[in-house]
Amino acid sequence: MEKLINALKDKESRMIEIRRYLHQHPELSFHEKETPKYIEAFYKDKDCKVETNIGPNGLKVTIDSGKPGKTIAIRADFDALPIQEDTGLDFASQNEGVMHACGHDAHTAYMLILAETLIELKSEFNGKVVVIHQPAEEVPPGGAQAMIKDGVLDGVDHVLGVHVMSHMPAGNIYYREGNVQTGRDFFKLKIKGQGGHGSSPHTANDSIVAGAYFVNAVQTIVSRRLNPFETGVVTIGSFDGKGQFNVIKDSIEIEGDVRALTDETKHTIKTEVNRLADGLEAMFGVTCELDYHDDYPALYNDPEFTRFVIDTLENANTDAIQSIERCEPQPPSEDFAYYAKTLPSTFIYAGAAPEDGTIYPHHHPKFIISEKALRVSAEAVGLTVLNYLK
Template structure:
């Protein structure tokens, strides 16, 4: 029996434990940067198992956990990453193991990421004498909230000595049985802004005596759409969304101030920089045209997630040549609009981020960050086998 077959056999025997861990974590979600108990749970998992692994906790003053599995033999060092934070969402799944933390929910699958990674890491540690090189398991907090937990992990040195990094994300809207990958740009960069428009209030019967902040804000929303249609190359991806326009008041009173919150996505740093600059220009124009004052708070965070082409091809070839349970195909995915702080690792070290279909069979497929989000728990074993295949072939075959 090959090493990979031995690994798969062990993982299949432990599948029920993956599901049990996932359900426990799902019941006890914690928000980004507040994952104290989750980090402790992860660190405690590795204790007392005779695994001979190095466990570091509270990386960089945050709640990250790094586990080093050293084969004791020369070779490369591969980092494998799983995030574990939850979202400020009130769960509406009706699951028997629904969140017990009111208003907090694992609505993105990070509970599943952590569950499969714990069991996989335990199993790889049991088999480390048959491997070469080292494995660094990056249990990362705070993926959901800027500046993102990856930043703190990197500053604390988690990539020192690392040759490559691999991450997997379960996808509730992708068919179960598919693994997807993409070379190059795969997920978008992100910026967000808060714009406060300060005008001069007045009575609706005398608009000439006021500077209407609502009118100025409305022009801002309209002008914003021309940035994408008239400033961005049609073959490049850019999206600008105003998600909040706070202007509630009396029907006959002209507001003196409105506040708008918006989201920016782009699939290249060039496009994002154009959007950033154009939004600032529009604000300057509003001030001149409407005699208002614009206070713009603009934050640029997660970069474009770029999958190193050569490394991604290597990983895809490993997956295609692995006989995994419940995997029908390994395919190329189109670019994905959401952002992901795994991009920070990929900026520093050749990396790849792949996707495992986790659509629940026989039920509606709710998207990530939805109150009814759920995953097919069979996808946990797929994740473990996929990542395990990558680790074994990467370290032992080069």
């Protein structure tokens, strides 16, 4: 463990260099072409097995100690977002309208250097390490499902992941056992009425009125259908009803986002959205076409493995990790949840708030992180791997 810490400290500048290169060259989910090539080239001539085209553009790297033992997988995603960067950084995105606004460039950078270091140390542990370089985390159905289908978890006992967080203080690791991130669904509702002249609403059937009722009524799912101790959110993000001011539209389209901390709550919300759509037809005499998509499940951290990870870090002698704290569940969704539904897994967080105190949320054009989070992430994952395989 001491060798790992010293090596990562010596290589910290390379981590940052890699992260900045990747930040300049972001690629969108399911369209990653150059990033997988860059990752594959990094492992050239290194003593490991590299498999490409796992799922949509993913890579599986196996570090085999040559001695019998357990197998742990560690995962980092590498896709970016359709956002025009507005950070003013010297290494800002060179790809118009595409930005690493969630920290996946940092994930890949720390993982590459950590993997290199584990390869150098593999004579000192037993078993295997599987490095999952995953594309397409940001866009459903995500990259995890396809990689699992292609066998990325074959023979693996546990999976560990980490995410840098711009709103958490740099130098700290945060964790929580049990349900830690919400699951996500989304839906599109098309309401068809009958168009007409604004002066004669009695001869038409106003789809906007029906849609407005739905927007208000859907909020009662959370307030009147969920247990007060359950976590659920329904957001209407789009109401497409634009038309002429004196014309009653014959149809509109509504799009919504659903988040819930358990899959059971997700199912309840889905049932109620369908019920409301059916009710609109009876109440307003309209026709509803509901397209409802079950998206990422809720992310569940295995309590026993989470405790192992935290005990490992609390007993480690490192100056990079300043504090280890239990956090509240996080509202965003994460397709790491698919690994956690397959194997006992843990997803932790590395604080990455900028030192100047200017904090922008993930997916913001001005999103910036403290690069201290790279070595913190690498040490947290690396120390856990070594302790697990000793």
